[in-house]
Amino acid sequence: MPKTKYAAYKAADPYFNLVRRALGNLVDGEHFFDIVTDDTIYEVLYDLGWPRVIRGRAALMDAFNGYVEIINLQSADNLVVHTADTGYVVVIEYEVHGTVLATGTKYDNRFCSIIHLENRKIAHWRDYMDSHAAWSALTPRSRQRESL
Template identity: 35%
Template sequence: MVDYSEFEALAPFLRLVEESLAGLVDGDRYFDLFAEDILMEFIYAPPGTPPSIRGRQTMIDAWRGYGDIISLDRMSNEKIYRTTDPDVLILEYESHGKGVVTGRPYHQKYLSIVTIKDRQVVYWRDYSNPLVVSETIGGPDQMAHAMFSPQENES
């Protein structure tokens, strides 16, 4: 069971995905929507961060560190595009918030290609600008450390 209070900094994004995929996948909460062996690719991964992660637990562990670097206030301009493949859809959206340490504004545009099999997300391909993240949080090392380093206090 996931304690969603750990992911408050991501809450607007989690809700956007939950609402966008409602009726297409099983599960009510964000992490429940994904297959155990989900593959997430970050096409423009910032330096020091992996270009992909595999597995729901790996994703949960990475997202735990998000709140150390960025806090989201809201999402906007959500669009869902259907493709000729009924198992693939495209999500376009923007996030707005601020850098936790720097206080700098965060405004990011995303395009995510989502593949669904057996009513679970099995593949997520993310297109976003790593320079926006870097400028908001004060450099790429902070993201690598917060989200993709072994945590001393993992549960």
């Protein structure tokens, strides 16, 4: 993996490595950002501070820059890969484990992502996650009690 080109994103490497491993020989490129199209669409079906739809590789890189300023991932595991449409659609289930940098709170979350490939790159990504796990890790305990 090119270490210097994407060094600023090191805190998300466990996620990037898991995705790259999941897609194997279905895509070309070493790093996650190398395997997305320039006009990729990255869609998240939850509302926790990320834009619901990110359009383009450059915008996706900007979004991940913000992510690594908040969370440092130590690992990503429990990968399950399902392929469909003769490899043009891949569904991955996985977990990430890390730390919220501002508070030191543990961050553990589960995801299911539906990936559409075109020309051996990610053209569209639709993400589902355990929103409560993210909210619990990112929201101070005092605010959690207030909202109950």
